Amino acid sequence: MGLLSKGHLHEVDRADLVGEFIGQTAPKVKEAIEKARGGILFIDEAYALTRSKEDSKDYGREVIEVLIKEMSDGPGDIAIMAAGYPKEMEDFINFNPGLKSRFKYYFHFDDYTPDELILIAEYAAEKRSIIVNPKAKEYINKLLIDAYRDRDHTFGNARYAYSLIDEGKMNMGLRLIKLPNVKRLSGKTLSTITLADVKKIKAGKKKKIIRIPIDEELLKIATNELKALIGMNHIKAEVNDMIKLVRYYRETGKDVLNKFSIHTIFTGNPGTGKTTLARIMGKIYKSLGLLERGHVVETGREGLVAGYTGQTAIKTKAKLDEAMGGVLFIDEAYALSDGGQNSFGKEAIEVILKHMEDKRGKFAIIAAGYPDNMDVFLHANPGLKSRFDRVWQFYDYAADTLLKIAIQMFADENLVADKDAKKFLLEYLNGLYEKRDKFFGNARSVRKIVEQAVKKQNLRMASLPSEERTTTMMETVTILDLKEIAIEQKDDKKRMGFR
Structure with a gap:
């Protein structure tokens, strides 16, 4: 089409664009732009550039300003593409008035369907010159269908399909090494994934400990916001202890995600800082690697409960899916326990409990309200009290x-x-x-x-x-x-x- 002189792709993320000190960011961005000149500058997880809207000193803002200037006054011969999760990219595009007018094309990529994922897995095997025998193929197809059924915003799509073939291939190699007279085996045998190879995939995933490095920059931003809050000294002390423990567990190789239950009850009267702290905790959990995204979805009974039988479960699940990777902050959560045994609020609580069990470590719930009412909420279902093992009291300000x-x-x-x-x-x-x-x-x-x-x-x-x-x-x-x-x-x- 002749729109770009080279057509190459230069891929970057926040770490490639943001400097550590004043004066370092703009040169890094300009360097990335020049490397992409003649082709495409692809910014992955672009929303990370706007992750600290409250902090005017965050260097991500400077990246956006340089990009806007390039898109407005630059010499051209470059296409800038920004990618990320839908909700976060909406926040990104609204972060600066200049962004929306400069990104003229918006494309939404739907998750691949199970049939498409199966075709992708077959293509991945073909690309790697691997044969998948019928029983192994049947098992891989089941893994893909189950993963699609249980998917949330972190679902890997094609990446997951490729990973199944790659892990199956690795397990095949480990199996073949143990066989006697490997050199006498046929080429077909040496390149065939069997059921035994793929059955190890799921078991291996259960044992795998995921370690996300601590984001020191974001942690500093969040802890500074925490320090700036007036009062709450007892809560600040607990948060600091948690940060110390996370560091210790990482140093000693322990599974941090299984050491912490980050579902929390906030009790206190209005205006004591519950919502503000919830937003800060989202950043802290993300910076420590306890949550992937750290965003906070704020809701109340009206955001979870519908007026018709069967609709509450759908509405609550949608809100929980929105919060995956972050924090679901339920204000006046005790309202869910009002209305008797057959209330729709009870249905919402049951859905929430199931997600807390099935999606452990993938999100956090912070339920807030008046002290007496929250005690009633915790006793509304036998499973609630055991899952909220941390209660923080917000005292009235003197x-x-x-x-x-x-x-x-x-x-x-x-x-x-x-x-x-x-x-x-x-x-x-x-x-x-x-x-x-x-x-x-x-x-x-x-x-x-x-x-x-x-x-x-x-x-x-x-x-x-x-x-x-x-x-x-x-x-x-x-x-x-x-x-x-x-x-x-x-x-x-x-x-x-x-x-």
Whole structure:
């Protein structure tokens, strides 16, 4: 077609493009572009470049900026292809406004059907000059069909079909070595995979210990996010102990995946940081190699339960499949145990339990809710308590901690509270804390107060003539901005609990 001068393929991933230090990333990306010039730059698992959206210092952003510049202003003679899982690639393409307009073609690759996988396995054997006898072929076909039936997003498709032939070939070679007078055997015998060769494949896979290297870069990002959280010292200590143990188990060659059950119960009132911590834990689990993807799928009863018989199992399984390789965060999980013995919530719990057993080590569930309600949830089914062997309590924030959270929120808006404002806010927060109940909003209540105070402060500045405003005034929250909120909320009959 003459669209490219060479037509070669240069394949890269995040590790090939991202530098370790400031100033290293752009040259690496430009080098990859020049190597691909005249052909295709294929970026595998491109979504990894956007894995830390909250961290403005992540060098993956720089990769994207250089790529966008090349796609806009570069000399051309290059095609850039980015590949990855569907959901993650959707996040990737929406990460930067410039990406969507520059990738004009989108192709979705469906999983191969069992019939197609069988044909691929036959082709792989032919390419390797291997004969598969009828019984061995029947067994391989069954493995392919079973794998397709149990597949999730990690399913290897053609790669899996090829691996069966390769492992069968290896087992054939090991079998033949043990035979006497191998040199007298016919060429056909020396190149035929038998049932005994392929039967060892499944057994070998059960014994195999998968070791994913620790991603130190991602671990540092995640642990820094954890350290930045105000409070939660008891949970931070547990997470740090877990990281130490994972390192120790890897050093001593132990099976890390069987040493940890990462399904966890989070109990606490609203606004205590449960959702935030779940997102951080997804990154930590991925960085440690405990989970492949580490993404977090957030849901509640409405995302799992349907209104008709038989539909709940389908809906719950779809949500679990979406979470494979990552974390399924079920907020207000106790709602699944409401409604009596025949409720659809019970059906959802049964499906969840089956996946926790059948897909052990492939995903994590974090179920969250109020302490008393979560105790009821754990007793809704005899299998729940044994599978959630870790319970983390999120305590209500005391007034001094809530003040620290408010100060940080003001800082995020480039504002500071003056001395009188801090004193007033501390007294006000202490009053809220002393009168709290199970619906107390904690950090969510603080966020509401801060948002209102910022609005009041902005309106106060907007009411002043521009020549009367000083930089200090424009960056300062005063007691005036807070007292008005306190009066408004005192007159408000509604409960101050935020969801």
